[in-house]
Amino acid sequence: MIGAGALVAALFAGAIPTAATAAPGDAPTPITYEISDRVQGPASYPVQTPLPESPDDANDQSLVRGAVPYAEVARTVNGLMAESDRVSAQVVGSSVQGRDIQLVTVTAPETAEQTAQQRAWKERIKQDPAGAAADTALTEGYKVPIWFNGNIHGNEWEGADIILEYIEKLATSDDPAIVDMLEQYRFYFTVTNNPDGRVNGTRANAEGFDANRDMITGATPESRVIRDLAGVIQPTFYVDLHGYTDVLQIEPCGPPHGENYEYDLFLPHAYSAALAIEEAVVGANIEGNPLTDDGGILIPYRDIRSGWDDWPPLFTPQFLAYQGAVTNTVELPLGRGGNPDQAERERRTGVNVEVGMVTVETATAYFAENSGALLQNQMEIFRRGDAGEPLKTIPADPNPADYPGIPHEWIDVWDETDVYGAEFPRAYVIPENTEQQRSVTDAARLVDQLIANGVEVSRATTPLTVGETTYPAGSYVVDMHQPLRGMANVLLADGSDITERVPDMYDMSAWSLALLWGADVFAVGASQDASLDGVGLELVAEAAPTGVLPEEAGYLELATAGAAEYQAINVLLAQGVAVSSFTDGSVIIGADEASRAAAQAVAETYGVQFTATTGVRLLTEPSTPLKALRVAYSGAQDDRVTLSRLGFTDQVRVDAASLTADPTLLDGVDVLWVGGNLAFTPAQAAGSDAVAAFIAAGNGVAGRGTAVANFAAAFGLTQVTAKAGTSGSNGIVHVENAEGGLFSTYAQDTAFVTPAVWYTNLGENAEVEQSYAAENLFVSGHWRDVGGNGAQGTARADAAGQASAVSAVAESGSELVMLGTSVNFRTHPVGSYPWIARALFEVNANPGAAVPVVLGEEHLTDDTRGGVQVPAEIEIGASFDVTFSDVADGTEVALSYFGEGVPAESGGAAAESLVAMGTVTGNTLTVDALPEGIEPGELRIAATQAEGTVLIGWDDTVAVAAEVPGGDPGANAAGAADGTTAGAADGTASGSAAGAADGTSSAAGGSASADGAAANGGADGRQGELSNTGGMELTAGIALALLLALGGGAVLMARRKRLASESAQETAA
Incomplete structure (x- = not known):
């Protein structure tokens, strides 16, 4: 007798989809990006490998503005490098459309030893700020960095033009003051931060994003260049060149002020520098440069007390302030409005460049005059963070005597509307264990994003107990005693409701990664609490791998808590792997080798965690085959x-x-x-x-x-x-x-x-x-x-x-x-x-290939038991009733048999099922007899819906031999020598299950004949009946439907929609 498993395999060989049969689609776009290797500084200065040059582009919109075309940037810098050993250049990134983003450094030449010393001092400033502040050799020998960024908004062209002109001046001037500055400082320039926007004439980058709103998200390569350079340059002063505000505008900003800044260290020099620029620009009396009605420029801190704020860390200056820099955004005056002709556009550009040169030179002069104080500011910001000191909040009416050694002009403007501050926790804990973490993959992604933004993240090597909560070893810990504690807190804190404090906001008002990036994050303790020295902490450079593929073979399930799981699912689908989804959103893939290999790859790439199962959920729950969606x-x-x-x-x-x-x-x-x-x-x-x-x-x-x-x-x-x-x-x-x-x-x-x-x-x-x-x-x-x-x-x-x-x-x-x-x-x-x-x-209404499943004895567990009841003993050859607890009349069901007495498929362990089908009437199905070939012993009988692989339930029984007076037990099950079924003179079915020698089959149990001929026919060709009460008919059509259901991988296409009110009907349907 051939087993059901063999019959299914024979009929449907090759019908089950296999992985990797379709060409894979594009891989998902990454969500987080690590710090790029391209931003790392050289071993010595100058480094003068020529920048790649671009061909002229007649469609470059810079030409329409009368500005320097993008192709001219590299040529100009290459020419200056050929002329001067003060100029170094490197490509630090690429735009969306593949254009180079260049960093130019201007400083006096350095040997490799000198550059190494500068790098060591820079590291000490951040990691040992108190020691650095007391190190005279450092404070006198460190080349304090200043950084100018141009053209992050592509159609605000003049920033790049100003930078190129200023680089040329620094590179070629014989002025002793400039020569002296280059000995003491490093000047950094990102000439055009958004080359695609420059060429295309758009504010946004080539994907449509504003890179100057993207600093903590990092969706754009243009913003990531600034983010990655921030820790490499570690500037004390940063100037971002923009346009256009009709009148030159120089930050600092008005309220609300970012809660996490050390504002007593930031504002005095930021405002004083703006005032110096105002004095210089007004004094320059540049023709065509408009001034305010009061004869000055705009300084938002003084002049725009609502609607131009530094609340979010989305903009480059506000982001760089967390690196200990004093920052100013410059908005050049003359814009694009009024449909100007070419001559007028070029005139406006010329005025803006002239105004910008005065601005840049004045900013540099202020920086040079105050470089020592700016460096001390930076070290003090880092020291406060490392020591875990409370934030120093400026009161509404500050006393100048409380702020010695710094400019005091800002005090005249400051009032209660400027007062903001934050309280820091002792640490943020990001658990990695699934008991405390909603999404392990989201947690890992969050850790990587924090590190990319310069935040120090450690991993606990011992348990961490706070109050009554213990976080196990392996949890991530953001110790808030760290140099960039302001950055850490601005990314992870909930934020504040500031609705009542200001009437309007310039941009986003909340952004917490702890609340919006899917991971569970816990703020513990207060900043002034004792150190975490009792907890084993190891700094990490990236999140630990989270991918899991169980060693045991079987079906693989995946919970879909995070974005990474959906990335993995779509990669699997693109590779032709069958994936089915359950109503709770989790998915399952098959137990075949190709699916497992694909799972291994996505586990490694996306960090997803598979669990091994028997696939029983495909039999007990509604599922939907997914497909690669268009x-x-x-x-x-x-x-x-x-x-x-x-x-x-x-x-x-x-x-x-x-x-x-x-x-x-x-x-x-x-x-x-x-x-x-x-x-x-x-x-x-x-x-x-x-x-x-x-x-x-x-x-x-x-x-x-x-x-x-x-x-x-x-x-x-x-x-x-x-x-x-x-x-x-x-x-x-x-x-x-x-x-x-x-x-x-x-x-x-x-x-x-x-x-x-x-x-x-x-x-x-x-x-x-x-x-x-x-x-x-x-x-x-x-x-x-x-x-x-x-x-x-x-x-x-x-x-x-x-x-x-x-x-x-x-x-x-x-x-x-x-x-x-x-x-x-x-x-x-x-x-x-x-x-x-x-x-x-x-x-989606267009299902893909289902994950195939064949009912096996491994699916008969305590969890799936019930739903059906059979007699405690069933006599071989005798009829019996199967009772259903919740199956509607007319439901077609299939019975499968498992146990030691069930004949083996081909000499192996006797565990293959035989299959029979019928229709339920009055919660009962009457079966004429157990299938032929079953021997006495323990037996499990499972019922499934005939239309799909839904397991109704199972029960166990004991098959016992029939008592035959004067003969061997079970003789009534033998096939007659002429091919008819024993017990029927005309060859019709008597209720036994033996296959006739000519390939016909008895009806009872519906087992297949040895050569695979159609089941159910008696010797006279008539269809047998399992129950003469109409309880079950075994037709070839139903048998084929069952084989499709059990072997071909069809599933019940039930949707997630609420099943409660219709569970009895839909489950049986």
């Missing part, structure tokens, strides 16, 4: 890049105009992501019709904000009204996830909003997946009740308790998920990424 999206760079980071790299950008011009753009698309407005006018009917057809075909839609709600209402997916928070509001909010909902398994309780969007007036088909917290909604940021436009109903009180995420199923079957929080704003809220991925997979 995503059409509306929106901009936030949407495109976030999708790419998650691994959804097969993208089609759409909007109303493009779909109208080419309605076939949606052909082959699996899901539509609505990240930006996708509304059609009457003249755009072709595009609207294409979308309507896409939805009518059952394809799904997900998206964010008001755009997706307006789209859903317009195309009849559900009834919904979207409401947005006050204009200009942004911050971090508490959210609550619906129990059993889409985001409940790996729940997060915070999200970013800019502004918040909530959904009301929902249709009957809509389900609330997540809501804004009814109480304690707002964590940090700025959210006024009423905005400048006077709109009502936009306050946080209006949002409290309202839906922030909604799902729905339309009449067409098209599924919808709407996300009201700002899940991908500037790609920063990494913790929200899984919500996007989960939504896209949820709404």
Whole structure:
């Protein structure tokens, strides 16, 4: 007798998908980037390897402005290096479009020994600031660094022109003052920080991001160059050249001031330098340079007391201040407005360059005059952090006597609106163990991001106990006694609600990585607490590998708590690996070697942790086969890049105009992501019709904000009204996830909003997946009740308790998920990424290849036992009833048999199942007899749904021999020599299961004949019945369906949608 396993293998050999059969798609875009090796300084100065030169580009928009074209930058620097040994240059990064970002260093020549000494002193300044301050050789011999950055906004061209002109002056001048400066200082210049924007004439980089809003996120290569150079240069003074504000503007900023700055060390010199620049520029009386009505320039600290603040660390000057630098942003005066002709554009450029040269030279003079004080400032910032001293908050009415040895002009402006400060914890703990950590991969990513931003992170080698909580060895610890404690705290602290303190904000008001990057982070103790010397801590250069692939063979499951898991899933799908998802969001892949090899690769690359299983969940729970999605999206760079980071790299950008011009753009698309407005006018009917057809075909839609709600209402997916928070509001909010909902398994309780969007007036088909917290909604940021436009109903009180995420199923079957929080704003809220991925997979109506599973005895466990009941003993050859506790009438079920008495497939251990099928009536299935070949002994009988691999349950029994008067037990099961079944004179089935010699089969048990001929037929060709009461018919069609279900990998295509009210019907269906 052939076993069911062998029969399945024979019928479906080669039908199960194998890994790596399809060409892989593009790899997901990285989310974090380590510090680049390209920024490391040379062994001595000068280093004068010629910079690569670019060909002339007639389309370079610098030419339109009358500015230096990008191609001229490298040529100019190369010429200066050929002329002067003061100039060194290196390529420290590449733009999105591959253009070089160059760093030029100007200083007197140094031997390798001298450069090594400078590097050692720089390191000591940060790591031993108290000792460095007392080291006379250091304070007198250290070349104090100053850094000028140009053109981070591409269409603010003149910064690069000013820098090139100033480099030439430093390189070639015989002025003894300049020669002396180059002996004492190092001048660093990033000539054009955004070369793509310079050439293209755009403020943003080539991907559409503003690099000067990206410093703590690091989504752009342009911002990462500055971030990475920050620790290498460690400047004491930093000037960022921008434009345009009609009148020259020099920071420092007005309130609110960043809470974590050592402002008593930062502000006095920043303001004094701005005043010096004002005096010089006014005194220069440059023709065409506008001044204020008072005959001066703009200094935001003095002149703009709201709306030009230094609250967030997103901008390069505010970021560099945490490296101990005094910083000034320079906004050149003459802009692009008014549709000027070429002559006027060139005139404006000329004025700006002239103003900029005075600004740069004055800043340098101030730096040179105060370099000793600036260096002492930097060392004191590092010392306070390392010692864990409380932040020195400046009172509302500072006394000049309390601030000796520093400029005092700032005191005349300072008042209560300037007073900000922070209290530091003793440490931040980022657990790595799954009991205390929501997402191990998110935790590792957060650690890497902190390190990339210069924060010192250690790993505990011993347990750390704080209060009643013990964090095990292996936990990451950010000791807040460190030089860059301000940077650490600004990245990890919750932030503050500053709504009542200022009427308006310039940009983002909250950004906490601890609350928005998916990991659990715990602030412990207070800064003045005792040291952590009792805890074993080892500094780490990167997060430890987290990937896990169990040694034992079997199916592999993956929990999807973090973005890395979805990156891994999409890589697996792109490689042709079958992946199925369960209703809780976790996924499973097969036990085959190809799937395991692919899992090994993604575990190593993305740090994901697989667990080994028997695959029983495929038999006991609804699952959905995933596929590599083709995503059409509306929106901009936030949407495109976030999708790419998650691994959804097969993208089609759409909007109303493009779909109208080419309605076939949606052909082959699996899901539509609505990240930006996708509304059609009457003249755009072709595009609207294409979308309507896409939805009518059952394809799904997900998206964010008001755009997706307006789209859903317009195309009849559900009834919904979207409401947005006050204009200009942004911050971090508490959210609550619906129990059993889409985001409940790996729940997060915070999200970013800019502004918040909530959904009301929902249709009957809509389900609330997540809501804004009814109480304690707002964590940090700025959210006024009423905005400048006077709109009502936009306050946080209006949002409290309202839906922030909604799902729905339309009449067409098209599924919808709407996300009201700002899940991908500037790609920063990494913790929200899984919500996007989960939504896209949820709404997809085009399943991929299922993970195959064959019911085996390993699936019969205490957890799966029940649901069916069979007699304690079953006589071989006799009929018996199988009783079901919760299976609807008419349900087709399959019975499988396991045990020592079940015949082996081919001489191995006797554990193969035989299969029979039938229909349940009155919670009962009557079976004519056990399958032929079963011998006396312990037996397990399992029931599954015939339509799919859903295990109903199992029970055990004992098969006993039939008592045959005067003969051997079980003789009635023997096949007659002529091929008919014993016990029936005409050859019809008698209820035994023996296969006839001619290849026909008896009906009882439905076992297959030896040569694989059709089951169920008696010797006379009639179909046998397992139960003469109509309980079960074994047809070839049903047998084939079962074999497909058990061997071919089909699954029950049940969706996540609530099963509670229909569990009895849907489970049996």
